[in-house]
Amino acid sequence: MEAPLLYHDGQKELALVLVPTNLHLTHIDEQKIIGDLSNRLMNALPPEKRKAYLLSPQTFWTMESLAKTILAADGVTEEMLQEQETKLKLIDQFLQTKDEAALKELVAAHDAELDYKFFEILTAMAMQIMQEENQLKGQNLLAFRQIVATLSSKGQEFVAQIDKETGLQSLSPEKLLQDLQQAANDNEFISLVAAGRQLIDYTFFQTLTGQIDAAEVANDTETAETLKSLRSRILDASARIDAAARQAMDKASALLTKLLEAADPQKIILDNLDQFDDTFVALLGAQVQKATQDGKTEIAERLTNLYHLIMQTLQEQMPPEMLLLNQLLESGSPEAISNILQQNKSMLTPDFIHFLSRIQADLENQGQVELASLVSEIKRQAETMV
Known part of the structure; x- marks a missing residue:
């Protein structure tokens, strides 16, 4: 939107x-x-x-x-823009391909177009997403980049060069496997599987099985059993993540259908306030984009109006502390945060500080490091005024 x-x-x-x-x-x-x-x-x-x-x-x-x-x-010509637009369309085409075999065929068909510039654009997209405080989505796109690079003839060479120039450390199958072995707890393990889900494919398990076989040949029973246990945990976590994603999408799709068929959509919104999560917004955004691309302007406009109605209703229903936090997050500077906190000093209670701590912890668990850091700064300033 x-x-x-x-x-x-x-x-x-x-x-x-x-x-x-x-x-x-x-x-x-x-x-x-x-x-x-x-x-x-x-x-x-x-x-x-x-x-x-x-x-x-x-x-x-x-x-x-x-x-x-x-x-x-910045000196970018129309020809350069057209080239970039062509590559962006190709990236979108790749991202829309859900089947691994179909992606492999698509990459092979467009191999000559997968040059340094293609991977540079894909990398820039991922970095931009991460800068916008969504580390998990950014890493997922980098993982997808790695898959395309592996399937193409020169992709890995281009990616290595780009990462060296940018100092970027992307998630590779080897690094993911290493990180999973070193995960401190179940929550970290699940987060790593979610972040690298696109990398956990047949080739990934083939590599892991190869390590198990090598350990068994070397009569290293302990390592073999550890790796077998790791494989089972990865399979289980992947299955749970996939099932949860399907369930969330089915739920969001059913709710969207209900809203579009309702005579009074606002009543449905009020009855389902806790259901409007990232999955629902992503689904609604995808439907708007599809309707627009298909030239169905009336449907696109109706979906857009529905989005605005949902956002407006959600904001009206927000508790005061959440409204204050949103205002603080949009403030733009430490000085502006201080001014807003001073203006709302009556709300700066121990409960509000506890609320900020919970939000910060949730954001850190979601991999939104920059946003969690901003909440931490808000909490630090608020604590001095309580």
């Missing part, structure tokens, strides 16, 4: 605002959003960097036009 955003490059004195047309805003609302984004940026900058161009940012209605302007400012 697209949302308004402001892009700023101080060196090029570039201020660009995206206001997607599918939000169906009035001109007045649109100008309010642009003004609010500009003011937030101005307030976040030191006085000497608050220049006139920031007061009248250039407005765009599609992400494509915004991206082209940003890239043009």
Whole structure:
């Protein structure tokens, strides 16, 4: 789902605002959003960097036009953009392929196109996702990159070069196997299996079986039994993760169908507030994208309106501490966090500190390290004011 955003490059004195047309805003609302984004940026900058161009940012209605302007400012030509667009479509085609045999055929058919630039784009996508505080999804995409690289003729060479240049440590089958052997507890083991699920395939188990056979040939019974136990744990964890994912998707699909058939969708939303998780949002987003690609604008608009209704209802039902936390997370700086906490000092109780601790722990377990770090900073400041 697209949302308004402001892009700023101080060196090029570039201020660009995206206001997607599918939000169906009035001109007045649109100008309010642009003004609010500009003011937030101005307030976040030191006085000497608050220049006139920031007061009248250039407005765009599609992400494509915004991206082209940003890239043009960086010297990227139309031909280069077309090449990148072709590779992005190919990446999307690969990601939509769920069957391993079909992916293998697809990679073979497009092997000549899987050059350094292809893997560079795929790597950049994964790094961007991780920077946006979703480590697990980013690592999953890196794991997928590794699979494509292994299936292609020169992919592994390109990936090794990219990782050396970026200092990136991606999840490989060998590293995953090593990490699983060293997992401190069951929670860490399950998290590792979830993060590397795309790497746990026939080849992965073949490698592990090879290690077991080698240990048995060497009469190292202890190592062989340890590896056999590890194999059983991985199979069990993979099966549970797959079953949970299928169950979550089936549940989300049933709820979406119910909402679309309901005469009063808001009542359904209120009755199922705890069901609108990442799986549901991902499903709804995928349905909007498919309807848009198929030219079914009415369906896409209806799904988008449903998304906004869900988000609005969820926000209205949020407890005060969650609303405050969202405000703090969007604040942008330690100084802004301090100001917001000062303005809401009456809410800074031991219960609120405990609430922040639970949120931080949950985020760390989900692999969202940067967001957990931000919550930790909020908690640190709040504790000084209790």
